[in-house]
Amino acid sequence: MRWTLKPKPDAAKTQKLATELNVEPLVAQLLLQRGIDSYDEARKFFRPRLSDLHDPFLMQDMDRAVDRIRKAIENEENILVYGDYDVDGTCAVALLSSYLKKNYRRVAIYIPDRYTEGYGVSLQGIDYAEDNGISLIIALDCGVKAIEQIAYAKEKGIDFIVCDHHRPGKELPTAIAVLDPKRQDCHYPYDELCGCGIGFKLVQALAQGSGYKVDDLIPYLDLVATAIGADIVPITGENRVLAYHGLKVINSNPRPGFKAIINTISKSRLSITDVVFIIAPRINAAGRMKHGEYAVNLLTETRDEQARVSAKEIEQFNTDRRHLDREITKEALAQIAHNQEEERFTSVVFSENWHKGVIGIVASRLTETYYRPTLVFTESGGKLAASARSVKGFDVYNALEGCSEHIEQFGGHKYAAGLTLAKEQYGAFKEKFEAIVKDSIDPNLLVPELLIDSQIYIGQLRPKLYRILKQFAPFGPGNRAPVFMANRLRDNGYARGVGEEGKHLKLSVVQEGGLLGGIGFNLGEKLDLVKDGKSFDAVFSLDENEWQGRVSLQLRLRDIRESTA
Structure with missing residues (x-):
């Protein structure tokens, strides 16, 4: 683990x-x-206001999108709200479809099947639209690279509006409107919105044109906050505003679907981290194990009892997903060891029997173990399909572009992508990907990095400071929880391993008059570094420990090493 102290x-x-x-x-x-250097910026950071959101009409093509939707409503056309099967896509479909259905009934939803159609806009989905007399499709969290599919729809007299946040290719699809801040000709002030965030901007524009204010859209923000957390986009700028207010909705007045999930856990207040690890996996499990429409149905359900039934169904999907995740991860790790590939710059594994719905999770698990760009392949529809994950600082999307002669289709982000290729291309692709990563990656990026905000003394950590640090939330990419380092610490004789087989480390830290308890999850193996009065350095964030009704500050340890000075 590399410790990197940020410049002061x-x-x-x-x-x-x-x-x-x-x-x-x-x-x-x-x-x-x-990057907050003034009173006004600090006000925006600590007290994000919905009025800080940008005018949605600053986004390229927004006026065209709004005009086309209004025309469809005036002409009583059938509208299809189409979205990807992950959390971002299903939340976006739930948001836009429920908003449109408030005042217009001729709205249907469509989520592609992960296994028969794959990611993004499918020809099957367009055929469904034609069969059902649909003349306008609004694609959410997908579509910006669907050149051929949207051309196919145009031949059938079906218009498209694309709401996407992925990087476009060399050309844009022939849609009525392409809403994507990552377009080179789009000068929208913030380009890190997720797919659901783009959907929200479309809703904001529609509402604005109908005389509504952004405050009228607050009930939809629980969906946006969930998508922001699940899609791992930076929690800065507009995302911070939307996540901040969306969390308020989740904790005060969640929609029945969220309420049904929250009621099964023991937490009274959810953070964005809880949303990522509790709500998001359950929504994702629907598309992974069965079909994404189960998730949309849960998210748009207005009756508490039916929401409980849907949540129970999805809970079973999540249980099945966890079981598969564990089994496939074990097999993938064994494959790497058997092929003696531990020293490579990449992990690329394949089995025709692996469940397509969990290969993305498995890729993340392998990245945690070997910390290098990773692809997990399985067979799907006569092709090989893969999920790619990267390490901090390395653009896996660019690396895949360098292998394009072996790939049939790919899309995604800097750190996560999906692709398909012909079976016979697997070996050549694997070696080309390894060569590109080996030639382009900084070897330092293959060692996990702990970014440290400040070096401090334990005596500085007081309840008043923690109360202010809590207001830095919601935390996520671009705004991580503050991380500190302290040197020459000693344990006061309390250190011990806790949990199954002493997996975690519990101690009580002393330094120059300061004394605080600490917990280090998965740091039990470092017990010997802190025993018997040894001096050690530690990296940690500040946390609260609640025990028998008493609340006290504690260190959430990230790493420990022997003091060198």
């Missing part, structure tokens, strides 16, 4: 901001490291 901001700037905000210099330093 200019001392004069730190003191100036601390004085303006009436906070201690450490808080000002943490804000400056997040």
